[in-house]
Amino acid sequence: MRIFDPHIHMTSRTTDDYEAMYAAGVRALVEPSFWLGQPRTSPESFFDYFDSLLGWEPFRAAQYGIAHHCTVALNPKEANDPRCLPVLEALPRFLVKDNVVAVGEIGYDSMTPAEDTALATQLQLAADHGLPALVHTPHRDKLAGMRRTIDVVRESSLDPEHVLLDHLNETTVKEAADSGCWLGFSIYPDTKMDEDRMVAVLKAHGTEKMLVNSAADWGKSDPLKTRRTADAMLAAGFTADEVDQVLWRNPVAFYGRSGKLQLDVPAPRDLHEGNSILRGGE
Ligand SMILES: [Zn+2]
Numbered sequence: 001m002r003i004f005d006p007h008i009h010m011t012s013r014t015t016d017d018y019e020a021m022y023a024a025g026v027r028a029l030v031e032p033s034f035w036l037g038q039p040r041t042s043p044e045s046f047f048d049y050f051d052s053l054l055g056w057e058p059f060r061a062a063q064y065g066i067a068h069h070c071t072v073a074l075n076p077k078e079a080n081d082p083r084c085l086p087v088l089e090a091l092p093r094f095l096v097k098d099n100v101v102a103v104g105e106i107g108y109d110s111m112t113p114a115e116d117t118a119l120a121t122q123l124q125l126a127a128d129h130g131l132p133a134l135v136h137t138p139h140r141d142k143l144a145g146m147r148r149t150i151d152v153v154r155e156s157s158l159d160p161e162h163v164l165l166d167h168l169n170e171t172t173v174k175e176a177a178d179s180g181c182w183l184g185f186s187i188y189p190d191t192k193m194d195e196d197r198m199v200a201v202l203k204a205h206g207t208e209k210m211l212v213n214s215a216a217d218w219g220k221s222d223p224l225k226t227r228r229t230a231d232a233m234l235a236a237g238f239t240a241d242e243v244d245q246v247l248w249r250n251p252v253a254f255y256g257r258s259g260k261l262q263l264d265v266p267a268p269r270d271l272h273e274g275n276s277i278l279r280g281g282e
Pocket residue numbers: 007009032034105215
């Protein structure tokens with residue numbers, strides 16, 4: 001089984017996770033830039049973070065046979081801090097990099113005017129750069145947040161076919177599907193979507209344009225949720241081809257719109273800028 005995790009924050013994960021993901025079938029992933037759990041106070045902190053998503057993290061992933069791409073953006077939460085806004089002006093120099101396959105995560109957190117501006121600006125940046133956009137839907141006020149998100153997408157010049165609406169659930173899937181966007185589901189332990197509910201959503205709404213991700217990060221999460229969902233699909237009677245569509249071909253088709261997806265894993269190098277994952281060991 002081949003798996004593409006279209007949304008996972010490997011910066012927050014260990015080499016054990018990379019090893020377990022490879023063993024479970026993960027061969028490619030996309031790491032969206034996001035909120036690090038603690039507010040950043042200057043744009044330079046973002047730039048160093050984006051550089052690590054473009055350098056160190058693909059280097060680590062290659063050690064474990066996994067192709068690593070990323071998305072960059074000013075995330076919705078930090079779009080509310082005026083100190084972070086210069087990130088918007090600097091984004092074009094990152095968006096042209098080979099490994100950047102979308103603008104993201106963008107969207108709404110608290111649905112403030114500052115978030116409106118950041119979302120509209122970054123949808124335009126995606127359109128200008130021929131990139132798709134990864135749009136996070138809010139965890140609170142989910143349906144209202146998603147409706148407003150879809151309105152902003154419709155007002156933008158970005159084709160809904162280039163937009164992935166993420167963190168969907170049973171309450172938002174129908175309207176999200178009607179919008180013409182791609183549909184992302186984050187499978188978490190204990191809270192929000194789980195793999196059995198995901199299987200029920202796939203039974204009700206089909207496998208077209210559906211993407212499943214672990215969204216694993218520094219919080220309570222599980223980087224193997226993609227595989228667990230695939231297993232739950234098989235147990236529920238989906239075919240291996242349907243599993244491959246959801247867990248591989250759909251994310252490849254969506255991020256492939258960037259024209260930059262490279263699914264051959266580069267040969268692992270010993271060093272990245274003089275450093276290895278062996279931390280000085282042999
Ligand atoms: Zn995320």
